Amino acid sequence: MSDAQLTARSLELLLGAWRTSAAGYQALADRIRLLVLDGRIPIGTRLPAERDLAGRLELSRTTVAAAYRQLREAGFVDSVRGSGSVARLPGRTLPLPAIGGEGMLDFTKACLPAASPLAAAARAAAEELPCFLSEPGYDPVGLPHLRAEIAERYTRRGLPTTPDQILVTVGAQQAIALIARTFLQRGDRVVIEVPTYPHAIEAIRLAGARLVPITVSAPEEGPHRLGEQNDGWDADAIEQTFRRANPALAYLIPDFHNPTGATMSPETRERVLAAAAGHGAIVVADETTAELDIDRVGEYLPMPRYADATSPGAPIIMIGSASKTLWGGLRIGWIRAERSHIQRLIGAKPATDLGTPIIEQLVVARMLPQLDEIVEERREQLRLGRETVHRLVAERFPDWSVPVQHGGLTAWVGIGAPVSSALALAARSHGLLIAAGPRFGIDGAFERFVRIPMTYTPEEYERAFTALAGAWAVAANEPVPYFDQAALPSVV
Template sequence: MAESTLSARALDTLLGEWRGAGSAYQALAERVRLLILDGRIPVDTRLPAERDLAERLGLSRTTVTAAYRELREHGLVLSVRGSGSVARLPGIPATLPAPPDAEYIDFSKAAPPALPWLPDVARAALDDLPGQLADSGFDPIGTPALRAAIADRYTARGLPTTPEQIMVTIGAQHAIALLSRALVGRGDRALIEAPTYPHAYEALRAAGARLVQVSVTPADADPHDTDPFDTDRLDTDPDDLDDEVEAMTRAIRHSNPVAAYLMPDFQNPTGRSMSVGTRERVLDAAARQGTVVIADETIAELDIDRATSYLPLAAYGDAVMVGSVGKTVWGGMRVGWIRADRPLIRRLLSVRSPGDLGTPIIEQLIVTRLLERMDDILDLRREQLRTGRARLEGLLADAFPDWRVPHVDGGIVTWVGLGAPVSSQLALAARAQGLIIAAGPRFGIDGAFERFLRLPFCYPAETTDAAVQALARAWRSLSRTPVPEDQGLLTSVV
C-alpha cells in the first residue's frame, strides 16, 4: 500500500519546465524518473491518476498513459488495477535505495573516502572488546568511555559538557530522526533553512511537521543582490546579513515552530557560516518562543581557511547539538551523537526503543579511540579538502566559465549557480554520461533551486576529473536543446 499520494498539482510543481525537443511522453517519463531516483518522489508514493495529470498538464491522456507505461517498463512504477500507479525503484525492494551500476560515478554523496589509518584503529579497538562482553550488548545511550570522549571534545572546543548530556546514536541522521520524533507532533511547525540537507526535512516531515522555510544566502554572495550569481565575487561580512537574520527571527516569532533545524557552520549545500551576532539573535528569538534549535555539526570542524573561528552553537544559547564521524572518519562508521540537557536525553531514550535497541558496541570502541586523534584527523582532512577545492574550482572555471562557483572556506561542497533553471535537465543528461549528481531541487521543497547544483570537492582527484569531464559532456548535450526561459518558477530564492 502506498504511504502517500501525490496530487496532479503537486507533481506539476515538482516537474518544473520538463518539456524538451523530443516526444512529450518520453520527456515526461524522464523527468518523473529523475524525481524518483533523486528522492523527490519517495518510493511507495501513489502517483496522480492519468486523467488528472493529463488535465493538469494540458496533455492528452494517451500521452500520460504512454509515459506511465515507459516508467513501468523500467521498473520505476508499479500499476495495480484499482490501486493506481506507485513509485518504485527497479529490481530491489521499494524501501531500499537503488545501488548505482558499477560504471557510474556517484557524485551525489558529499562524503570523503575512509580515513587511511581506520583499519589499524579498528584492529586495535578489538582489544577493548572483552571488557564489554559481560553485558547484553544492547546499548541505547552509549558506552561510558565514548560519551566521556564526546563530552571532552565539546569541552575542549569551548562548550563545557558532561557525559550525562550525551546520547550516542547510529549516525547523525538517526539523531535527527530521534529528535524529530521526540519534539514534533503531527501538525506542529518546524523551521528549516532553504536550501538545506534533504534527509533532515524528510525526518521532520515523517514526524508530522509542517515546514517553515527561511532562505539562506550562499557563502560569498551579497544578500541585498536580487541575483547574487550575476555579479563578481563579493566577500561579504557575515555580520552584514541583516535581511537574512531578520527573516529567520521573524519566522520564529510569527510561526512559533516547536523546532528549528539549522547548520550554523559550512551549511549544506551553500557553505555559509553564521556569524556570532546571527547565532545570538537566532537563539534569543528561539528561546523567547520556546523553539528547540537543533544544530547539525556533522561538518562544523571541517574548516579549511575560515578567517574566524566559532564556538559550538550551544555556547551562545540553548541548542541541541548533533554530530557524527561520518564526514571526518568515514560514512560507513555509523556512529553519531546528541548533546542535550538531561531531561531531553531521558525523553529520547523513551522514543528510541521502538526503532532500535542501541548503537553497535564495536563501532563505539573504534570511535572512542579515534576521538583521541581527532586533531590529527582534522589536519589530514583540511589538507585533502584544500586540494580538492582548488582542483574542482579550477576544472569548473575551465569547463564552465559562465557558471558561478562560490569559494567556500570550509565544508565539503560548493553550491554552483548555473545561470538558468536547468538543474534537473542537467542531472538527467549527466546520467546518460555515467555520472550521478543531485539536482538543486533535491535540497529544497516544491521544486525550488533549479538554477543551482551541489558539487562535492571531497573526492579523490581522479574521481573529480572524471566527474567534471562527464558533466561537461552533459552540459554540451543540453546546449543542443533550447533552454527554457525562466517563467517565474521557484528558482533564484537564495
C-alpha cells in the same frame, strides 16, 4: 493511493521552463516524467484535468491529451475511473548501470576516505573488545569513556559539558530521527532551511511535522572573513518566520552548511536563538560538518550562548558525528543536550534501536584524542578538492558559478539553467552518479544548482567533469531516459 491532487497552477510552477525544441506534447511529457522520478510529484497524486492544464499552459487540449497518453503508455500515469490521471512508476524500466557498480563514479556521497589513524585504532579496539564480552553488549546510551571524550571536546570549544549530557547514536541520521520522534507531535511546525540535508527532511516528515522553510544561500564572493556579513541567512526573515509559524522546533546546519557551504555568523546565531526562545522552540544544531574547516586554521567561531540549566534562552540540541571526520563506515553519532532532554531521548531510543555497536565506539574513542591532527589532514584534502572543482568548472563550464566556501564537504554550483534533474539523469549513462539540486529542497526548487563534493581526487574529478560535459549536452537539448526510482542512491 494518495489523496493528493495537483492543481494546474501548482503543476505549472513545478514544470518551470519546460518548453524545448521537442514537440510540445513530447516536452511536456518528458518534464512531468522527470518530476515523478525526482519525487516532486508523489506517486498516487492526481494530475490536473486535461482542460484545466491546457488553459493554464496556453496549449491545445489535444497537446495535453497527447502528453498524458504518452505518460500512460510509458507507465507513469494511470487512468482511474473517478480519479482522472494518477501519477505512478512503471513496473519495468530501461536498464541502467547498478549503483556503485564497476566503472560508476558516485558523487552523491560527500565523504572522505578513512582517516589515516583508523586502521591502527581498529586493531587496538579489537584487542580491547574482550574486556566487554562478558557483558550483554546492548549499549543504549554509549560507553562512558567515549561520552567523556565527546563532552571534553565540547568543553574545550567553550561549552562546558558533562558525560551525562551526551547520548551516543548509530550515526547522525539516527540522532535526527530520534529527536524528531521524541520532541514532535503530528501537526507541529518545524523551521528548516532550504536547501538542506534531504534525509533530515524525510525524518521530520515521518514524525508528522509540517515544514516551514527559511532560505539559506551560498556564500557571496568577497574578502569577508568566515562568520562575518553575507553569511547566507536572512535574520530578519527568520524572525518573521518564527513569529508567523510559532514552530515547535528548528533544524539548522549553522557551520559549513550542506549543501551550500555557508556558515552562520555569531550575530545571526544570537538572533535565531532569541527568536526561538521567544516562541518556546527547540533549536537542533547539526554540527556534523562543523570541524571540517579549510581556511580558519586555529580560528573557531565563538560558541553562542547555548541554553543550559543556568542561562535563559532557547533549548539547544546539538548533533555530531564521527562519519564525516573519521570515516563513513564508522556509524557513530551523538547528541549533546541538557540532562532532561537526554533522559527523554534515552527512553525513546529502544523503540528503534537496542544498542550502539561496541567495537565502533571503541574505535572512535581511540581516535577522538587525535582529532586535531586528523582535522589538519582533512583540511589539506578538502583544500585540494576545492581548488580542483574551481579550476575544472572554470575550464569546462565557464558559465557556471562556484561560491566561496571556507570549509565543509560540498560546493553548491549554479549551472545557469533549470536542468539539474535532467543533468543528473543524463550523467548516469556517462558513468557518474550526482545529486540534483531539487534533492535538497521541499518544493521542487533548485533546478539551477547541482551539489559537487569536494572530497575526491584530481583524477576522479577529471573523470566526473568529462561525464558532466557529455551529460550537459544531453540535458540541455534532449529528453533523457527514465529509470527505476528504487535505484536512486541515498544522498550523504
